[in-house]
Amino acid sequence: xxxxxxxxxxxxxxxxxxDAGIDFIVSVPCVNLKELIPMVDADPDIIHVxxxxxxxxxxxxxxxxxxxxxPAMLMQNSGLGNSINALASLNQxxxxxxxxxxxxxxxxxxxxxxxxxxxxxTAPLLETLDIPYFLPDSxxxxxxxxxxxxxxxxxxxxxxxxxxxxxxxxxx
Numbered sequence: 001x002x003x004x005x006x007x008x009x010x011x012x013x014x015x016x017x018x019d020a021g022i023d024f025i026v027s028v029p030c031v032n033l034k035e036l037i038p039m040v041d042a043d044p045d046i047i048h049v050x051x052x053x054x055x056x057x058x059x060x061x062x063x064x065x066x067x068x069x070x071p072a073m074l075m076q077n078s079g080l081g082n083s084i085n086a087l088a089s090l091n092q093x094x095x096x097x098x099x100x101x102x103x104x105x106x107x108x109x110x111x112x113x114x115x116x117x118x119x120x121x122t123a124p125l126l127e128t129l130d131i132p133y134f135l136p137d138s139x140x141x142x143x144x145x146x147x148x149x150x151x152x153x154x155x156x157x158x159x160x161x162x163x164x165x166x167x168x169x170x171x172x
Contacts, residue, residue: 009139009171010035013101013164016146017072022099023047024069026057030076032103032169037074054079058086062096070150072099077106077122077163078115087129087159095157099150102163109166126161133161139171 007015013036017025024047027037041048047069051057054075061071075083080102091098105112106119126133132152134145146162153160 007139008035009142009164009169010039012139012142013146014039016143017046017101018043019143020070020072020099020147020150022070022072022150024061024064024071025049025074026051026060026071027074028052028054028057028076028079030074030103030105032076032105032164032166033074040074054083055086058083058090058098061098062090062094065096065098070154071097072101072150074101074103076103078118080122080125081118084125084129087131091159092129096159097153097157098159099146099153100159100161101146102161103169104163104165107165107167109170122163129159131159131161132156133163135163135165136168139168142168 023045025040026049028051040046049060051060057073061073064071090096104122106115110116110119134149136142136145149160149162
């Protein structure tokens with residue numbers, strides 16, 4: 001495998017998934033995840049379950065955790081609004097860890113104006129829900145932050161998030 005600095009942003013996220021021991025991933029499509037989802041799907045060590053809505057993914061990941069897996073969800077931040085009830089009434093109530101790797105749309109560089117309101121609300125919603133989140137400044141930080149976030153989710157028995165804004169995906 002190339003040195004981390006030589007990896008694409010997608011490659012550093014994938015390396016973080018591998019290094020964190022994530023073996024079960026639920027995904028909801030997003031343009032920024034278009035290269036990562038096939039990588040995960042092709043990995044024989046990861047069970048990949050595509051879902052149509054984020055709250056469905058929260059439930060599927062909870063079941064995977066109860067079955068002994070280390071689950072994560074690949075999603076866009078607009079889906080955070082869809083999943084709030086499931087995160088609060090399932091994961092937080094029953095102490096079920098989950099790492100959400102979130103493509104953070106609606107921030108600087110966003111070409112679609114409809115993404116902006118949720119982009120501005122993403123961090124405040126996570127804070128309101130007491131869900132810790134990590135925001136790597138560069139692709140070189142992503143791998144380690146994914147490991148830290150996954151460890152935090154399991155230590156604290158709660159959801160945790162990685163926010164990856166448009167600027168992250170555009171790094172060379």
